[in-house]
Amino acid sequence: MYDQFKVKAEAVSADVLRFQTKGxxxxxxxxxxxxxxxxxxAGESAVxxxxxxxxxxxxxxxxxxxxxxxxxxxxxxxxxxxxxxMDWAIADTGTLAHDSTSFEKRLVSTLPEIHIAILSAxxxxxxxxxxxxxxxxxxxxxxSLITGPSRTADIERVLTIGVHGPRRxxxxxxxxxxxxxxxx
Amino acid sequence: MKNEFIESIxxxxxxxxxxxxxxxxxxxxxxxxxxxYEGVDFDELREKIASIKSAAALELDALAELFRENAEARGxxxxxxxxxxxxxxxxxxxxxxxxxxxxxxxxxxxxxxxxLNPFLEKAGIVVKxxxxxxxxxxxxxxTPSHMVMPAIHMTREEVSDIFSKEVNERLSSDIPKxxxxxxxxxxxxxxxxDMGISGANIAVAETGTLVxxxxxxxxxxxxxxxxxxxxxxxxxxxxxxxxxxxxxxKALPRSATAQLLTSYVxxxxxxxxxxxxxxxxxxxxxxxxxxxxxxxxxxxxxxxxCIRCASCLNVCPVFRLVxxxxxxxVYTGGIGTILTAWFDELGKSSDIQGLCxxxxxxxxxxxxxxxxxxxxxxxxxxxxxxxxxxxxxxALYSVVNNRRxxxxxxxxxxxxxxxxxxxxxxxxxPFFLSELTDGRSLPAIAKEPFRDRFTRIRQPVCxxxxxxxxxxxxxxxxxxxxxxxxxxxxSAGIEVIFPEGQTCxxxxxxxxxxxxxxxxxxxxxxxxxxxxxxxxxxxxxPTCTVALQRDFLKTLEAAGKNKWITKAEELAAKSFDFSSxxxxxxxxxxxxxSATDTEACVTYHDSCHLKRSLCIHEEPRTLLNxxxxxxxEMSECDTCCGMGGAYSMKLPEISLPMLKRKLANIDNTKAxxxxxxxxxxxxxxxxxxxxxxxxxxxKHSVELLAERLKE
Ligand code: SF4
Ligand code: SF4
Numbered sequence: 092m093y094d095q096f097k098v099k100a101e102a103v104s105a106d107v108l109r110f111q112t113k114g115x116x117x118x119x120x121x122x123x124x125x126x127x128x129x130x131x132x133a134g135e136s137a138v139x140x141x142x143x144x145x146x147x148x149x150x151x152x153x154x155x156x157x158x159x160x161x162x163x164x165x166x167x168x169x170x171x172x173x174x175x176x177m178d179w180a181i182a183d184t185g186t187l188a189h190d191s192t193s194f195e196k197r198l199v200s201t202l203p204e205i206h207i208a209i210l211s212a213x214x215x216x217x218x219x220x221x222x223x224x225x226x227x228x229x230x231x232x233x234x235s236l237i238t239g240p241s242r243t244a245d246i247e248r249v250l251t252i253g254v255h256g257p258r259r260x261x262x263x264x265x266x267x268x269x270x271x272x273x274x275x
Numbered sequence: 276m277k278n279e280f281i282e283s284i285x286x287x288x289x290x291x292x293x294x295x296x297x298x299x300x301x302x303x304x305x306x307x308x309x310x311x312y313e314g315v316d317f318d319e320l321r322e323k324i325a326s327i328k329s330a331a332a333l334e335l336d337a338l339a340e341l342f343r344e345n346a347e348a349r350g351x352x353x354x355x356x357x358x359x360x361x362x363x364x365x366x367x368x369x370x371x372x373x374x375x376x377x378x379x380x381x382x383x384x385x386x387x388x389x390x391l392n393p394f395l396e397k398a399g400i401v402v403k404x405x406x407x408x409x410x411x412x413x414x415x416x417x418t419p420s421h422m423v424m425p426a427i428h429m430t431r432e433e434v435s436d437i438f439s440k441e442v443n444e445r446l447s448s449d450i451p452k453x454x455x456x457x458x459x460x461x462x463x464x465x466x467x468x469d470m471g472i473s474g475a476n477i478a479v480a481e482t483g484t485l486v487x488x489x490x491x492x493x494x495x496x497x498x499x500x501x502x503x504x505x506x507x508x509x510x511x512x513x514x515x516x517x518x519x520x521x522x523x524x525k526a527l528p529r530s531a532t533a534q535l536l537t538s539y540v541x542x543x544x545x546x547x548x549x550x551x552x553x554x555x556x557x558x559x560x561x562x563x564x565x566x567x568x569x570x571x572x573x574x575x576x577x578x579x580x581c582i583r584c585a586s587c588l589n590v591c592p593v594f595r596l597v598x599x600x601x602x603x604x605v606y607t608g609g610i611g612t613i614l615t616a617w618f619d620e621l622g623k624s625s626d627i628q629g630l631c632x633x634x635x636x637x638x639x640x641x642x643x644x645x646x647x648x649x650x651x652x653x654x655x656x657x658x659x660x661x662x663x664x665x666x667x668x669x670a671l672y673s674v675v676n677n678r679r680x681x682x683x684x685x686x687x688x689x690x691x692x693x694x695x696x697x698x699x700x701x702x703x704x705p706f707f708l709s710e711l712t713d714g715r716s717l718p719a720i721a722k723e724p725f726r727d728r729f730t731r732i733r734q735p736v737c738x739x740x741x742x743x744x745x746x747x748x749x750x751x752x753x754x755x756x757x758x759x760x761x762x763x764x765x766s767a768g769i770e771v772i773f774p775e776g777q778t779c780x781x782x783x784x785x786x787x788x789x790x791x792x793x794x795x796x797x798x799x800x801x802x803x804x805x806x807x808x809x810x811x812x813x814x815x816x817p818t819c820t821v822a823l824q825r826d827f828l829k830t831l832e833a834a835g836k837n838k839w840i841t842k843a844e845e846l847a848a849k850s851f852d853f854s855s856x857x858x859x860x861x862x863x864x865x866x867x868x869s870a871t872d873t874e875a876c877v878t879y880h881d882s883c884h885l886k887r888s889l890c891i892h893e894e895p896r897t898l899l900n901x902x903x904x905x906x907x908e909m910s911e912c913d914t915c916c917g918m919g920g921a922y923s924m925k926l927p928e929i930s931l932p933m934l935k936r937k938l939a940n941i942d943n944t945k946a947x948x949x950x951x952x953x954x955x956x957x958x959x960x961x962x963x964x965x966x967x968x969x970x971x972x973x974k975h976s977v978e979l980l981a982e983r984l985k986e
Contacts, residue, residue: 099535164466164500184535192547197499198699219536223521228484228544232349234538243454243494244532245408245426246434248300251454254407255461256538257494 092182092215094262099185099186100262103239105250109212109264117145120207123261124158124172127205131157131199136202137172138162140195144209162195164202173199173257176263177210177237178270179225180262187262190231200237206257208237211268253258281597283845284630284928287597292430294932300427302911303973304589307533308640315529316643322445323522325644331514332579333568338480338513339561344696346483346559349545359389366391366472366505367398367618369558373503375400379461381487381494382406382585385507385527385562386423388618389606391472403464407457407495411665414441419608420599422585423531428598461493471497472505476527476582477520478512478561484544485559486520488527488537497538503556507813510566523582526642530584543818569617574653576621578613580643587647592915598930602630609637616654621661628654630926633786634915635887652786656833659788675955678726678750679779725754729773732761737770741811742804744850746819747779748954756954759981760815760853766984767857767865769811780822785830789856794834797827801842812846814852815977817884817891817953823850824889852885853977854894854952861901867985868902876905877979878946880937880960881913882953895952895976902983907946911936918959934963941971950979 097107110116128135136157139145145153147202150160152208159166167173177187187208191197200206216222241256252258286292320840331338343353354365371379378400379388392402392413404413408425412418419425426434435448438456446456473494477486483507487494498504516519520542528534546554569575588594588608603611604619609631614625628651637647725745733899741764749757761771781796804812814820827843860866879896886892892913897904917933937960941949951957954975961973 099945103535103538168462168466186536194499194548197495201495201499213355219524220521224516228479228482228542229349230519231542232544233547234542235495236536236542238534238536238538238540240538242538243407244490245406245411245424246429246453247296248303248424248427248451249431249450251451254454254458254491254493255405255465255496 092217093212095182096180096185096215099183100239101185103185104242105260105262106265107183107237107262109266111266113144113265113267116209116263117148120174120209121262123207127171129172131155131158133169135248136170136172137174138167138170138199140173140175140193140199141209162198164198167198167202170199172201172205172207173201173203173211174207175199177208177262178214179222180210180215180239180264181217181219181222181236182215184238186219186236187224187260188226188234188236190226190233191235192231192233197233197235200235201241201256204253204257205259205261206237207261207263209263209265209268211270212264212266213268214270283601284597284926287601290598292428294596294598296427296430296454297598298936301589301595304533304586304913308530308589310588311529312539315525320522320526321642321644324526324582324642325577327514327519327522328511328580328582328643329577332576334515335510335513335567335570338515339510341480341515342513342559342561343481344479345481346545346557349483351398351483351545351557351559353559353561355563357565357567359562359564362389362507362560362562363391363394365558365560365915366507367395367400369503369505369556370395370398370400370470373469373556375503377401377403377464378470378472379403379405379464379469379493379497379501380409380472381474381489381497382409382425383472383507384606385474385509386472387419388509388564391507398655401464402859403461403468405461405465405491405497406489407454407491408507410457410461411437414438417604417608418600420542421588422583422611424585428600446870450637465500466492468501469506470503471499471501472507473497475506475508475512477514477523479517479520480513481514482517482544484517484520484542486524486540486890487541487543488524489538490532490534490541490805495541498541503558504823505558505560507560507562510561510563511570513561515681527582527584530582530586530642540580565617575617575650577643577645578610578617578650580645581610581614582643584638584642586642587645590636590640592634592917593632593929596929597630601627603627609651610645613647613650613654621654621657624654625658625662628658630929632883632915632917632929634883636883636913636915639887652788655786655788656790657788657789660795678724693735716883720751721754722929723748723754725757726773726775728754728758729761731924732758734761734765734770737765737768739769740809741769741771741813741856742806742809743771743773743779744780744800744804744812744814744823745773746814746816746954748958749815752958753954753975755816756957756975756977759975759977760813762981763866763977763984764813767860767889769860770811770861771813772806773778773796774803776800778803780816780819781826781830782818782822785826787820790830791831793830793837797822797831797843798836798839801827801839801846805842805846809849812850813853813856813857814850815854815952815975816955817882817889818955819848820852820889821888821943823847852889852891852952854885854898855889855891857898857980858894861898868983869985874905875903875948876946877948878907878909878941878944879912880909880916880941880949880951880956881914882951882956885952886913888955891952897949898980899950899976902980904950904979907944909940909946911940914940916956916959918955930959934959937968938963938969942969948974948979949975950974952976 375409528554599607606614784792917930
């Protein structure tokens with residue numbers, strides 16, 4: 092299912108990567124952000140909505156580099172990178188999904204220019220049907236499905252990436268990560 | 276039709292930006308849509324949607340109450356109202372109570388429907404549309420021309436002009452740059468707005484859930500950033516079960532923009548926290564505005580199934596010529612006509628309903644399985660019942676039924692040509708004398724109608740009998756087609772009977788909404804055609820076949836002539852379109868062709884009524900192949916040629932460009948001969964080539980087949 096996900100997600104201009112361990116994934120994420128100009132300046136910083144993914148690293152060190160964990164709307168709007176975990180993926184449409192009841196997750200996945208989404212490689216479901224069967228709206232008041240970066244074709248039907256949401260969506264699968272949410 | 280309306284059509288058709296953009300889009304859409312549905316059983320999917328939404332339409336009240344209970348249990352406030360004005364006042368009250376100065380909106384047709392923005396702006400509130408297309412038309416002071424792509428009628432240059440004015444700086448017309456301007460301009464409004472207003476694509480009663488689908492990410496911001504969220508939801512969005520959202524989410528983006536899924540789907544159930552640590556205030560307005568009335572109407576209830584994908588616009592040959600500002604008001608195109616008639620008022624649809632040529636292309640792709648053309652016909656019928664038919668038309672329908680008089684009048688008119696034709700009288704005759712302006716030559720009305728030529732045909736002794744129903748065109752303009760039918764059926768051992776009493780099939784009357792007249796036609800024809808010892812009633816005109824098989828029943832029912840219904844059913848059961856009967860005869864070995872000249876190449880035009888009303892498209896191709904013709908398929912083979920019966924006379928402005936496109940598609944195949952199974956299409960297309968002085972043969976399949984019968 093990973094392969095199918097990758098094909099479908101790439102078809103809608105998402106980047107898809109896969110790593111065995113958390114450590115490798117983190118290495119990639121830091122390297123990627125540095126290459127893309129991470130800094131503490133406005134417009135070049137990062138906001139991270141799931142602090143617990145990186146429990147072993149000193150967050151003060153990361154903040155000095157421009158990665159912030161206290162997410163506010165202003166900070167997310169001024170960031171280049173937004174990072175959060177996703178709970179599920181849907182293979183046949185290349186879609187990511189998460190319980191985004193906490194508004195921080197919605198902010199980091201929508202306001203910055205680049206959204207980095209992390210999730211367990213075991214969390215891929217075949218299709219929308221199996222996803223909807225698995226989640227209950229009573230338990231998750233705000234469920235988000237994300238398929239590729241933000242896009243529009245409102246001017247002359249020309250596809251343009253990055254309108255109000257991110258222009259890039261980088262999906263990072265981690266094999267050793269456990270499935271995050273106990274469902275229903 | 277009013278003059279200003281005709282003028283608006285003229286302007287649209289001559290706006291090359293508009294027709295170019297819509298034309299290109301509609302071509303690409305067909306291909307992309309097919310790709311998006313690859314591997315999906317479309318019929319099964321739309322069956323599901325139709326059954327979910329039709330069930331919901333029957334229990335709207337219960338669903339609305341259930342929705343209220345569940346949404347309120349999760350902290351939302353639900354306000355249900357019939358009246359648009361109450362929607363507006365409710366929103367203004369909340370805004371006032373909370374000191375709201377700025378509102379950001381994501382796309383919502385329901386708020387367009389009630390003209391919410393001007394109302395709030397008048398009250399001193401800043402309202403920003405944030406969907407790019409909606410923002411463009413808001414800045415331009417226009418209304419959306421398409422339900423999904425509101426600014427499809429504008430060019431990048433126009434958008435750049437509008438944006439330049441907004442930011443006080445000369446911008447280039449580079450699209451990514453323009454999109455960036457929108458991002459930068461609207462960002463501060465998102466961050467500072469006190470209220471977000473959205474629509475919803477689905478509302479789930481059993482959980483109180485709203486589903487919002489967008490591509491730009493604006494609905495996510497509208498529902499996340501401001502401390503108050505107001506969702507304005509038409510009650511047709513209600514479904515009972517949470518699982519019901521699956522088929523709708525699957526179909527909507529595929530049909531709307533040929534995407535597998537929109538970039539964002541937000542599934543919101545009750546209140547959620549907002550950024551300042553408090554809980555968000557969530558108001559959900561369930562708006563009726565005549566939707567319950569529509570659901571209570573047994574005919575129009577199915578329009579409640581609509582999921583607003585706009586694919587009916589994308590495939591509509593008329594929409595692609597005139598666009599949404601002519602074809603509709605807030606809701607546009609075919610479905611827009613229907614919604615306007617209900618949400619606004621019946622009278623408001625009286626001009627736009629006439630734009631529909633009844634080609635059925637929309638019905639084919641509708642993911643909610645709505646019979647859009649039939650519903651438009653019903654609007655027409657109700658308009659006529661209410662307003663009556665113009666007197667001239669009434670008088671003409673009686674002429675039509677006096678066959679010999681009708682023929683001699685037609686003949687006279689066709690000889691007199693333009694001079695005679697310019698009088699208003701002739702312009703109202705159905706079918707033939709319709710297009711008397713440029714672009715297409717009139718058919719020569721035969722000196723002797725088929726009914727008279729028939730008496731001289733000598734037929735062999737046969738064991739089976741069939742009644743031939745000629746219809747107006749074959750009888751009066753193309754008797755040779757009738758002769759070809761007789762020749763072919765004879766060779767299959769079938770004797771042809773031509774009952775003198777047969778008359779017009781009633782389609783012109785029905786399509787004009789005059790059901791009384793059409794029902795009278797039906798009775799006359801039933802009397803004439805239902806003969807003992809006859810196995811088949813055959814027609815070589817798809818419109819006539821549809822009348823024989825279905826419309827007689829419908830018009831009789833509508834006119835309350837119930838005692839004829841059983842007879843109409845009996846007739847329907849025996850009625851065949853020529854090609855499906857001929858194919859059967861060929862398969863059982865009764866009909867064979869001598870396919871000598873295998874080089875012969877034809878291209879085939881699918882007539883609307885044959886392909887979409889009767890679902891026949893393989894049969895004529897198979898027959899032509901059997902007779903040794905190779906088929907060189909043209910682009911858009913099943914797109915309407917613009918004939919549409921009386922349509923081409925009422926709206927030549929639209930009919931002609933449709934014809935031109937068809938001629939070009941035929942010409943491009945280099946086949947030299949175009950075959951089709953409808954005398955109306957022959958009239959339109961042959962006349963078109965004749966005017967262009969192009970040497971392309973246009974024939975009814977029966978003529979091509981009759982040439983190659985095995986002796
Ligand atoms: S039937 Fe044809 S002309 Fe009428 S709305 Fe549908 S697609 Fe358009
Ligand atoms: S009528 Fe059908 S095709 Fe048209 S918008 Fe509604 S669902 Fe879509």
